[in-house]
Amino acid sequence: MSAEIIDGSAVAKQLLAETAARAKAFTERAGRAPCLATVLVGQDPASMSYVRMKQNRSAKNGIDSRKVELPETTTTDELIAAITGLSDDPQVDGILLQHPVPEQIDERAAFEAIAPRKDVDGVTMHSLAATALDLPSFHSCTPEGIVRLLDSYRVELAGKRAVVIGRSPILGMPVGLLLLGRNATVTYCHSGTVDLADQVRQADVVVAAVGRPELIKGEWIKPGAVVVDAGYNPGNVGDVEQAVAVERASMITPVPGGVGPMTIAVLLAQTVAAAEASLG
Numbered sequence: 077m078s079a080e081i082i083d084g085s086a087v088a089k090q091l092l093a094e095t096a097a098r099a100k101a102f103t104e105r106a107g108r109a110p111c112l113a114t115v116l117v118g119q120d121p122a123s124m125s126y127v128r129m130k131q132n133r134s135a136k137n138g139i140d141s142r143k144v145e146l147p148e149t150t151t152t153d154e155l156i157a158a159i160t161g162l163s164d165d166p167q168v169d170g171i172l173l174q175h176p177v178p179e180q181i182d183e184r185a186a187f188e189a190i191a192p193r194k195d196v197d198g199v200t201m202h203s204l205a206a207t208a209l210d211l212p213s214f215h216s217c218t219p220e221g222i223v224r225l226l227d228s229y230r231v232e233l234a235g236k237r238a239v240v241i242g243r244s245p246i247l248g249m250p251v252g253l254l255l256l257g258r259n260a261t262v263t264y265c266h267s268g269t270v271d272l273a274d275q276v277r278q279a280d281v282v283v284a285a286v287g288r289p290e291l292i293k294g295e296w297i298k299p300g301a302v303v304v305d306a307g308y309n310p311g312n313v314g315d316v317e318q319a320v321a322v323e324r325a326s327m328i329t330p331v332p333g334g335v336g337p338m339t340i341a342v343l344l345a346q347t348v349a350a351a352e353a354s355l356g
């Protein structure tokens with residue numbers, strides 16, 4: 077039996093339609109469209125293409141973008157100054173600093189220059205702590221997109237064994253927190269995990285978020301498990317060996333067309349929410 081394919085593009089499309097309607101209503105009320113500022117440091121081709129996708133998707137749904145492009149040699153102070161300017165600019169509703177930044181930059185310090193009310197990408201300490209404490213805040217977009225996808229497909233999480241592979245501050249760590257918030261029993265695996273295959277074999281829900289092509293072997297997937305592949309490796313290859321996993325899982329997110337489109341839809345939904353909140 078082959079797994080049901082979780083259609084992230086379709087669920088994202090619904091969320092974008094709602095978001096576009098809210099953006100239109102905001103524009104009528106405020107006399108300007110919601111505005112997302114994107115900050116890109118350097119010229120990494122993959123990052124340039126992701127940022128372009130976010131801007132195109134914004135334009136299609138009635139959201140303005142403010143494009144900030146800084147040179148590869150930008151310092152932490154220069155980046156913080158640019159982001160602080162956006163945090164203080166009343167015309168900007170949301171700020172996205174594209175990860176990763178060049179290695180001379182202190183990325184954490186740069187993220188913290190984003191005002192929490194404009195942190196529509198959910199990357200600040202404030203947003204992460206609020207996620208952990210289940211307080212109202214923006215959530216990191218990919219984790220929030222994953223949980224929304226699982227909800228759309230009515231995947232029960234309470235009491236289920238969830239294994240998250242990866243612990244990055246904007247993906248693995250917060251997705252585990254959201255699953256924990258839904259009463260899953262959450263295990264984090266990472267580069268120091270000595271029995272990755274055995275951990276995955278026990279999982280009812282597997283979330284792969286490491287950025288290593290096909291690290292998670294299909295044969296490790298427990299029959300009937302739900303598999304979320306949040307890997308975005310070059311060439312649209314996921315972190316899961318999809319061809320084999322699809323024969324064992326009950327449901328699986330494909331790459332492309334799974335988690336990726338949801339990430340952008342959540343980003344835009346949170347941008348409109350930030351704009352609405354600014355009107356009070």
Ligand SMILES: Nc1nc(=O)c2c([nH]1)NC[C@@H]1CN(c3ccc(C(=O)N[C@@H](CCC(=O)O)C(=O)O)cc3)C=[N+]21
Binds near residue numbers: 176333336338340
């Ligand atoms: N501060 C920050 N926030 C992010 O959310 C963030 C980031 N930095 N850095 C890079 C990653 C990557 N990321 C993706 C978003 C959408 C797709 C996506 O929509 N992919 C399409 C395929 C696109 C194609 O065909 O190239 C899909 O999966 O169907 C992929 C990857 C967001 N990221």
